[in-house]
Amino acid sequence: MNAAPQAVPSKPDFITALRRELHHYPEPAWMEYRTTCRVVELLTALGIPVRYGSAIHSRPHMYGLPSPAADEAALERARQEGCDGALLAAMAGGYTGCVATIDGAHPGRTLAVRVDLDCNTLPESLDADRLPVREGFASCHDGFMHACGHDGHTAIGLALAAQLWDHRQELHGQVRIIFQPAEEGLGGGTSMVEAGVLDGVDILLGSHISMGLAPVGTVAAGTHGFLASTKMDVLIHGRGAHAGVCPEEGRNALAAAAAAVTNLLAISRSGQGASRINVGSLVSKAGRNVIPPEAALSLETRGATDEINRYMEDAALRVIDAAAQMYGCTVEHRIMGRGDCTDSTPELAERVMEILRRIPGVKEILPSFNFRASEDITTMMRRVQTQGGQATELIFGAEIAAPHHSERFDFDEAVLPLAVRVLTELALSLN
Ligand SMILES: [Zn+2]
Known part of the structure; x- marks a missing residue:
């Protein structure tokens, strides 16, 4: 070498x-x-x-x-x-x-x-x-x-x-x-x-x-x-459609992801000790005339204790599921790291x-x-x-x-x- x-x-x-x-x-x-x-x-x-x-x-x-x-x-x-x-x-x-x-x-x-x-x-x-x-x-x-x-x-x-x-x-x-x-x-x-x-x-x-x-x-x-921490990747699946001809047939994954982001950041912080949440990326790529069929988020939660981090993680999953449901989409998440x-x-x-x-x-x-x-x-x-x-x-x-x-x-x-x-x-x- x-x-x-x-x-x-x-x-x-x-x-x-x-x-x-x-x-x-x-x-x-x-x-x-x-x-x-x-x-x-x-x-x-x-x-x-x-x-x-x-x-x-x-x-x-x-x-x-x-x-x-x-x-x-x-x-x-x-x-x-x-x-x-x-x-x-x-x-x-x-x-x-x-x-x-x-x-x-x-x-x-x-x-x-x-x-x-x-x-x-x-x-x-x-x-x-x-x-x-x-x-x-x-x-x-x-x-x-x-x-x-x-x-x-x-x-x-x-x-x-x-x-x-x-x-x-x-x-x-x-x-x-x-x-x-x-x-x-x-x-x-x-x-x-x-x-x-x-x-x-x-x-x-x-x-x-x-x-x-x-x-x-x-x-x-x-x-x-x-800080206890969980790193997570989330994939939101929707359905692509022509944005002019039949938008109602689409399921907008980007809209679901955007709703998830604003509500993730609004999760009530814990009164038991330090708690954190951050979304580092939201990626969704479709043409401007296409209802976006997919969106990906990367996020992390942290807490001063394992319990506080678990609380943040559970709340995050609930918010993401609800946002996806609101737009008729489905969710897949993968744990990418834990401390x-x-x-x-x-x-x-x-x-x-x-x-x-x-x-x-x-x-x-x-x-x-x-x-x-x-x-x-x-x-x-x-x-x-x-x-x-x-x-x-x-x-x-x-x-x-x-x-x-x-x-x-x-x-x-x-x-x-x-x-x-x-x-x-x-x-x-x-x-
Ligand atoms: Zn280091």
Whole structure:
């Protein structure tokens, strides 16, 4: 594969080089073929056992999969970028991501660390003053960009695996490093949970770069304020007809969709806590003299608790059904992603804080960070907590050039070696 140096994945130079390489080849949800191949190859070269393909996913829970044509195009691009054919064949159909397993020399519990792999759907800014442009690692995949730091997360996960492999004589129990696809849109977490990837895990550590926390050296031991969320695609079926000759024979799907949108936005908000709803797109295409036979909506609901989100989701479905009925249309809806509402386990965040205090480079420690958005690490945290384990999401502070999910996003790469040092220390100390 045409790529960065193969040597010593735990060294800072390598971590930065790998992050830049991953940034150059961003891949969106369920299409992280090149990214996964690269991770699997590097893990395998080190001798670390790694699982991938259909064994780590549950097909009915792979929310928001791309069309077969988009999947084939992504595979073909990865092939052209030098990925191994057999590896790609094992992942075809969206089975991206992988799980590395490191068994320590001493008995102990099972600890999992989760990192995410996917990019965002937006074109990267090519302004000459940006580091990725100056250093030549801006996205070469048109319309796609790592604008949330998941390129950094993947590099951290790999360097962490290399470190723990080197230290396996000191390690207690087992460490699983979960490279999760499809975080954006909340598609990948549930699939891996339902496939049993978290079974038997006693301690789960997630982490995210920045989210507005800065500078490098500031670390939050836990997270609260995740919003539960449901992502949904809706298709309204009507009947096409000549708009001049026989409009009464048509069933106007566009009118139904428009009525749905205004009433979705008018759903009464919950008095029990924060609630949100947004419709991001309404697409209906027919000639101006045709009664539109079809319309598509993409929308999401959010809530401060699972119950509040469920209330918003139920109300949304009721409104859409009623709007369709009003115009004699029918509705199909598809859940494209789901995230739960879970806070870090306080006892674990407390222990993480104690360990953080003795790590060089950690300058300021926050007990908990208010996330105010959705992340499907919560699905994994929920699973571990309900099976009696503990889970937390750390936030690694870093200066950012522009907000997450914007075309000028970039982060201070000094966070990468620090995050690896912290997660290595936690994995060695918590078990
Ligand atoms: Zn993110």
